[in-house]
Amino acid sequence: MRRLPVYFLLDTSGSMFGEPIQALNNALSGMVNTLRMDPQALDSLWLSIITFDREIKEVIPLTELVSFQLPEITCPQSGPTHTGKALEVLYEKVKTEVRKGSTEQKGDWKPLLFIFTDGKPSDLQLYREMIPKIKSLNFGAVVACAAGHLADDKMLKELTDTVVHLDTADSSTLKTFFKWVSDTIEQGNKSMGTQESVALPPPPAQINLVI
Amino acid sequence: MSEIKSYIKNLLVRRQIIVAEDRRKLFEDFVANETNCTAVQQILDIQKMLMDKWELQNRIADIQQQPVSIPNGTVGKRYEAILDFKKLGWDDIAQYELAGLELPGLDFIKETNTITGTPAQSGDLKITFRFRLSDEPEDTPLKEKQISLIINPDPKTLWKNIDSDRTDPFWKEDNIAAFDKLGDKHIVVASKRGRSHATVGSFRDDDFAYKYYEATGWSIVVVADGAGSAKLSRQGSKIACKAIVDFFTENFNQESLVEFDQTLLHYKKGTGEGILKKLSHFTYNHLSKAAYSAHLKLAEAATETGANLKDFHSTLIFTLFKKYEFGYALLSFGVGDCPIAVLDKGLSEVTLMNWLDVGDFGGGTRFITMPEIFKDDKFSTRFKFKLMDDFAYLVLMTDGIYDPKFVVEANLEKIEKWKEFMNDLQGNNENNDKVELDAGNKDIASQLSTWMDFWSAGNHDDRTLAIVF
Numbered sequence: 001m002r003r004l005p006v007y008f009l010l011d012t013s014g015s016m017f018g019e020p021i022q023a024l025n026n027a028l029s030g031m032v033n034t035l036r037m038d039p040q041a042l043d044s045l046w047l048s049i050i051t052f053d054r055e056i057k058e059v060i061p062l063t064e065l066v067s068f069q070l071p072e073i074t075c076p077q078s079g080p081t082h083t084g085k086a087l088e089v090l091y092e093k094v095k096t097e098v099r100k101g102s103t104e105q106k107g108d109w110k111p112l113l114f115i116f117t118d119g120k121p122s123d124l125q126l127y128r129e130m131i132p133k134i135k136s137l138n139f140g141a142v143v144a145c146a147a148g149h150l151a152d153d154k155m156l157k158e159l160t161d162t163v164v165h166l167d168t169a170d171s172s173t174l175k176t177f178f179k180w181v182s183d184t185i186e187q188g189n190k191s192m193g194t195q196e197s198v199a200l201p202p203p204p205a206q207i208n209l210v211i
Numbered sequence: 212m213s214e215i216k217s218y219i220k221n222l223l224v225r226r227q228i229i230v231a232e233d234r235r236k237l238f239e240d241f242v243a244n245e246t247n248c249t250a251v252q253q254i255l256d257i258q259k260m261l262m263d264k265w266e267l268q269n270r271i272a273d274i275q276q277q278p279v280s281i282p283n284g285t286v287g288k289r290y291e292a293i294l295d296f297k298k299l300g301w302d303d304i305a306q307y308e309l310a311g312l313e314l315p316g317l318d319f320i321k322e323t324n325t326i327t328g329t330p331a332q333s334g335d336l337k338i339t340f341r342f343r344l345s346d347e348p349e350d351t352p353l354k355e356k357q358i359s360l361i362i363n364p365d366p367k368t369l370w371k372n373i374d375s376d377r378t379d380p381f382w383k384e385d386n387i388a389a390f391d392k393l394g395d396k397h398i399v400v401a402s403k404r405g406r407s408h409a410t411v412g413s414f415r416d417d418d419f420a421y422k423y424y425e426a427t428g429w430s431i432v433v434v435a436d437g438a439g440s441a442k443l444s445r446q447g448s449k450i451a452c453k454a455i456v457d458f459f460t461e462n463f464n465q466e467s468l469v470e471f472d473q474t475l476l477h478y479k480k481g482t483g484e485g486i487l488k489k490l491s492h493f494t495y496n497h498l499s500k501a502a503y504s505a506h507l508k509l510a511e512a513a514t515e516t517g518a519n520l521k522d523f524h525s526t527l528i529f530t531l532f533k534k535y536e537f538g539y540a541l542l543s544f545g546v547g548d549c550p551i552a553v554l555d556k557g558l559s560e561v562t563l564m565n566w567l568d569v570g571d572f573g574g575g576t577r578f579i580t581m582p583e584i585f586k587d588d589k590f591s592t593r594f595k596f597k598l599m600d601d602f603a604y605l606v607l608m609t610d611g612i613y614d615p616k617f618v619v620e621a622n623l624e625k626i627e628k629w630k631e632f633m634n635d636l637q638g639n640n641e642n643n644d645k646v647e648l649d650a651g652n653k654d655i656a657s658q659l660s661t662w663m664d665f666w667s668a669g670n671h672d673d674r675t676l677a678i679v680f
Contacts, residue, residue, distance in 0.1 A: 039366035039370050105619060189573070
């Protein structure tokens, strides 16, 4: 069966400590519950969550939605944002986990990537080195979300055309964002040209698409 | 040194009191004093009591915080999860019960510590595990721990069937089926909107067309699959099918076919030179013009509606066939991921009439709307000519059928897979839905339509299947 692999890279650096990380947990849980009510997602969606601060953690390896259990995502009180290192880990995961089609094997749907961050990469050089590699993975969509005034939209723009900016990382904004993420995921399993990307649904009002 | 003596000694040390050499005797007497001994013993007992209590509470907190994950269930599916006390390290639990499992269909069997049953309702359950440790007195109130249990809904029940908008200028019927004579053969064909479209009330993107050209004796079957990602693809597939049928109505006439007929005769007799090349050339020449005419019609439609050509993205396959005295000639073209196959009379051999455009990832394919396919080096390989004595079935299908029934390309080449497929059509399936492929069968079209409702997890695309027999 064709899987739709969806990767989440979540910033758990020091600045997320407190209310933001709680809001993130709530929003993720809301998103998973929404997806559970979608028959298409129940049949094909696989989720992976990788968090990054000083360390990169694969919180949940690629798991089908049906067996998916969301753990509480925690973060240290302070520390850097190793976005580049996170992309490096992601690159290896996607390369080994996502199945490509052949005459003997059904290919997965193009994987989707969502990056959520409230800061800028502390490991800028590695971050920039990883960008072409991530692009070579041929994601159906890469959506980067910059939350709060410290997040660097421009830096994310180097990685993907689709950058959204949230003014705050509060509970209601994050909920809206992740609802949009689930809508986007639902677009992810449609036939399209071999080189094309997934068409994204229009984002809701609180979410500003960075042009 | 006795426990009491060392306690007093430590006490003095903590207070930074040093017992001088000449007070040694005094210290020994102090330690030996009965009242003092009793006092120290009491302190030690109280300390031990406090320590035990702390350890106990610590242990309770450990258990309460210990992540316990039990597998998710799904409504309607048999569920069983064991709370393995040994694995969880819960050997010190003396008494326990499970509450909050009041979900229809699930029970907790205490003898085996198993949650079992067939859940009848979905939800995110918070189960309360109440327990007492063996070190706690029997009358201690039970401590509580939350365990979550996720019951997924049954995906089958989540699909909705919302009618598509009939007022839309490009509306097409959600489900359609037909049966007809096609020269000396017959065609049964059905095209059904996939569940993924029905659940959001969107349109069927697949289409088909067929025609018997009386003047020439040729017949054609066309199938097209509009791209799920393109907003007007339902119209794209429709235009493509019609364009092909129209092209051969206009361009396939006795005159233009005289040469082909003669060449074919030579081919059959094995006379003449470069015959196969001539036939291939003829196939390429006519069919490529037809394919290009479909492309142009789509480009026209895009201009007319002010939309982009890629909004009309559609795959396209078609086969022309004609009965000659010495057998059937078949000519095919294909772009996209929909297969065409011919099965011989004895079902001993399958001939694939096209190759599939499949990318590294699911859903990635090519469309007749893409101008680059006509310039591609492989364009000339998209055509096929075949002469056979007779055939049992000529089958054209969209990926909505191919994906669940054949899964991968390699299976299309296997005659056993096709035999399975034909058996499936003859009722060998979980619903016992049967299509009696007999020209005298008045219900044949509706039988095919019903058969095409088969359930296949993860395969909810539009389905189109045309069988010529």
